[in-house]
Amino acid sequence: MESVLTVKCKLQPTLSQVESLEQTVSAFARACNYALKVARETGEFRRFKLHRLVYRDLRAHYGLSANLAVQAIARVGQRQGRRTGGFKAGSVTYDARTLSLQGETVSLSTVDGRLKIPLAIGNYQRHLLQHALSVQGGQLVKSRKGKWSVHLWLHVETPLPPGGGKMVGIDLGQAAMATLSTGERFSGGSLKTTRLHYRATRAEIRSQFDTTRTRGSQRLWERLSGKERRFVRHTLHTVTRRIVANLVAGDTIAIENLTHLRSHTTRRGKRGKYLHQLWPYHLLRHYLEYKAAWRGIRVVAVDPHDTSKTCPRCGCREKANRKTQRLFQCVACGFQHNADAVASWNIAQRAGSMGMGHQASTSGFVTCPRILGISTLHRPLPESPRL
Ligand SMILES: [Zn+2]
Structure with missing residues (x-):
């Protein structure tokens, strides 16, 4: 490739x-x-x-x-x-x-x-x-x-990923930025608090002249100060680098396909809404994809539906299984565990059952429109890749 x-x-x-x-x-x-x-x-x-x-x-x-x-x-x-x-x-x-x-x-x-x-x-x-x-x-x-x-x-x-490696599911979230089905966990805590801090500072300056609210993460992204942007990129580079560091060529990373989640307006406070919009899923996925591709690791995306509500032991799908943000507790069989970890197993399981680990065609660079954009238009990346 x-x-x-x-x-x-x-x-x-x-x-x-x-x-x-x-x-x-x-x-x-x-x-x-x-x-x-x-x-x-x-x-x-x-x-x-x-x-x-x-x-x-x-x-x-x-x-x-x-x-x-x-x-x-x-x-x-x-x-x-x-x-x-x-x-x-x-x-x-x-x-x-x-x-x-x-x-x-x-x-x-x-x-x-x-x-x-x-x-x-x-x-x-x-x-x-x-x-x-x-x-x-x-x-x-x-x-x-x-x-x-x-x-x-x-x-x-970049190497063509060989087949036959292990399948690693990743639950991407706000409390923990990434929880892997292998048990590893990468916190997003500092990202969240630092961004809130930047947000408060910016709001203060902005209150004087900006009255119109733009919608959509793209525009919001453009408004971010360079400092905050660099901080976010650095954090994402660090997390994604650590994720791929323990994997080998042939492995497959399964993540949730969250591309349209952002438009869903669930009940959230003002602060929660902001964090939800600012959660840099696309950028994280982009970094993960090219870092993985470089090492011959596949990245696949699965339907995120019910991954946090399904019991990995008995298969019971109930909203009530998710007791709290942190705790998963199956109403049918009583199985309980960290909710993010359960989601990561379900994601890996879903990708595995769809045979995504053995496909000849791969995601990664090929599916990333931003990358295709550059090679055809000679445009710079919105953020510069580091390995
Ligand atoms: Zn169960």
Whole structure:
């Protein structure tokens, strides 16, 4: 199987190169803002139409190369529907024609022509670079502290999962972020409290100007501060890495398919609703899928219906079996255990009985629309993968 990975590499530019990079990100941002202004005035965000309107100006007035002008227009296209925000001079998008790798040196187009800048990388990045099939482009990024790096999009080969491993069910929840049918348990406690803290802080600032409430996790996600986002990603990376660490090629991870649960409005308090929306199921699943794929582990998703109410001993399905959030106690046979653990067994059992551990076709990269999105559109991941 083939897939695209984002790898962050620090750059070691000379002083004069820094000058060129500064001018390039600045010109790129100004070009994006100009194109955004035109797009908003004309209501034309479609790439080809917008291209016709602004391309010449971008080349003539902002000093962008043809390819960078195209990338700027593509970036503006992604802003369609958003009311606020301009572009800051923080990054430039490159494709395979404007960014290339020669050993541990990256070659980038800038307003001063092509620059060759050495990478400062560790063994982890080196390993990935050496095993990449190709580089599909990337993003030049300037951090808030003024450090330069490049996020490379590497086309890599991931192993085809062999069959015959064990089936591990995972119950994803709020109290415990992940409970495995093997008995392992990963807490989500700090994620929850930290997010609530961020939420309180943000609400305070927001109360002054924001009166409209947007719906849907996507928009909510976009509103999150960078700090909170980084914290969430870090937590999810840690949990998912630990989950796959104890598995081997051929194993199968079964999770609940929760893609439409979020729209169900059950009775919850204001705080509970927020947590429910913020529970990062998609991101966690995404991280789990690519980390697993990299190791030849399958990820399958099963119907979550009744997994927390079914008795693993006698098969009795009753709402009353779930005594409390924590306790499962079967009304028919009296079996009792931790409710999350019971759910994880049921998930593993359900996936196993459907023969999901032995399928030739797999989930993982192939089914992840975000990943497919990048490889076809050359767009960066909303979050950069780490293994
Ligand atoms: Zn029972």
